[in-house]
Amino acid sequence: MTATVSDRLAAALFITVSVPTTGGRLASALFDPALLLQRLLAQGLCPPGTTEAQAVECYLSDPSCRIVSPNALFDEGWYRASNPDVDATIRAGHMLCGLTHFVNYGYAEGRWPNAMLAMQAAAASERPLADALADETAFLARPETRIFLDCFPWIAPLQYYNLFARRLGVENRPPAAAALPAIDLVRAEFDAGFYRDRHMTTADGDADPFSHYLEQGSSRGASPNAWFDEQWYRAFYRDVDEAVARGRVSSGFHHFVLFGRAEGRLPAYDLKGALEWALPGVTEPTLLHRVRDLRRKYEFGRPSPRVDPAGGAPRVWFIFPVVNPDISFGGYQAAFALMVELQAAGYGLGLVCMEDAAPNRNYFLWRQRDPRVRAAFEECLWAGKEDYDRLPLRDGDLFVAYSVWGLKLARRLCHLTGSPKPFLLAQEHEPIFYANDALKVLCEEYYRVEHFPIINSHFLLDYLRAHRVGAFARDDVRPDEYAVFEHALQRLPRQTAVQMAARRRRSVLIYARPEAHAGRNLFDVIVLALEDLCAEGAFGPEWCFDGVGALSDLKDVPLGGGHHVRLHKKMDAPDYARMIGEVDIAISLMSAPHPSLVPFELATTGALVVTNVYENRSAGQLSAISGNIVPCLLGLEGLKDGIRTALRRVDGFVSREKNRRPAEQRDWCDVFNPDFLRAVFGTPPLRLRPAADAPRGAMPPPRPSPVFLPREAVETVSALASAPS
Incomplete structure (x- = not known):
């Protein structure tokens, strides 16, 4: 690492710790950029071609990258999960990551840096505290001591013994010559019969299989049992192969028992597991799960509500996916404005939310700052999935689908109330929202439901006409079979x-x-x-x-x-x-x-x-x-x-x-003016009834379509109608 990166890491990671080494040298030892990059790439958190310096930048700037540990012996995810107080501190923004906590506080409190050491400690018999090491040279020669102190270099050998090693059952005396880190863990999962049959020959005589594995097999890539594939493990996990080459672990299996199992690594090839490690989420059968969701969307509105033939003046119902004030961007603003002007002109209103069990009317009114929108929605009838079947429908009710997904429901409700074809508030060609999948195919199919489009902008009108979408699939579409409006624009400060x-x-x-x-x-x-x-x-x-x-x-x-x-x-x-x-x-x-x-x-x-x-x-x-x-x-x-x-x-x-464009002097009341509303929706109160001999649910005789208002009549602001300023 460069000095600049080291200094930044030191400043970011080490807040209160005082150590004999400088911050930069400590950061270089504690923070392994190559290991970090490998782990970020393995989990799909950075793109191929990312450099080590860029990986460090990602780690420091992106919280999602800090769940990956840049230290071979520290498990960030496990540390946070095992120490909820630390996790809460990080989530509150008071600390960068679990590694920061361990460096500054956790090690002195005896908190374990990974699950494997914690498990070993739980199974070991604790040794007594020591004032000094009986043979410091021999103690430092232990591979497990060397690995730990290499990863956390500010901790003194005696500190390591008293805080960690003695709790792992390590004695304050020289180790046996053949000692390996976690040797008991390796031995516990070693299959002598499997190893002898696969990796030993008659030339090996009566040699002990485990000793043979330690002395020869592990370095040659031999697997210790039937369920662990040493060669695959090292080929798939490049960081492990490099750790073996550097002598930080003796084999892939050694790594697995120390770290890999706790990190969720695979012991042998598995197609799904290997793909998920490299490309998280790639094997998720999303389409299988989506079948039921599509069925519910397709069949929403069954069974149908009843219609009260003597219920009073008809209403105009708006069918939304959801009504959430926090996502009320331009399209929703146009819909809300249309509802406001309809109410002001004397039309009754109702709304149906197809994806909300019970839409939160109180929150919408609390969040909404426009008094006219508040007033309209306070008087409006609200319904969600839970009370859809109790909609107070009346003969002649009209239905406006905010999205093409509401057209089938709107069409069914028109059948019930004896109304003309439903309206679609067409503010985009909606298939562009989806990939080439079922959602796009069904979305395109919904446009084939007969409807009257109310189109936001002449640009979109030109597109729908050119692509023969919806009402424009016919060659003989009349100007009175659709309407178009231009969105009211905000009045913004004008610079001189x-x-x-x-x-x-x-x-x-x-x-x-x-x-x-x-x-x-x-x-x-x-x-x-x-x-x-x-x-x-x-x-x-x-x-x-x-x-x-x-x-x-x-x-x-x-x-x-x-x-x-x-x-x-x-x-x-x-x-x-x-x-x-x-x-x-x-x-x-x-x-x-x-x-x-x-x-x-x-x-x-x-x-x-x-x-x-x-x-x-x-x-x-x-x-x-x-x-x-x-x-x-x-x-x-x-x-x-x-x-x-x-x-x-x-x-x-x-x-x-x-060249400033002239500021618009039109509000929504100018866009959805009374002439526009009467031409599209008729004169309130509407009393449209089916023919006397038409059975309930049959389509009524068609009424004349609303008169289309030409661009000049609604004072359009499209490119084709605006002169350059």
């Missing part, structure tokens, strides 16, 4: 050229959503691009980087060159406005048909916004929205080119002010 020029600091804002469900925002590609550009020296010391959109507090993401991304979870309005008001370059990607709202909102501020093209939105269409939008190709190299373009233009302050 004078303000931009006056700042010494330059700012990059990233739409940073590092969670798996937001993969289409390509957070990882953004980080890779910024790492490369920082390595090129594209960003000077005046640049800072902030990421918004994360769901939790996360550590800064290093980019190199002294730069890092500070990740912010959801911020309150004043803090967000203050940050937005000083942004020079914004990066927001969307690998999906819907273009996202963030680029268009940020384009109103004076920031240069790097965002990607897609098959349904060209560079020309994006640039037409604002000259401050910098289109880029989807991918790492395309993104880097886009950021370089923005960097070249960042000092054009007058141009940036001139």
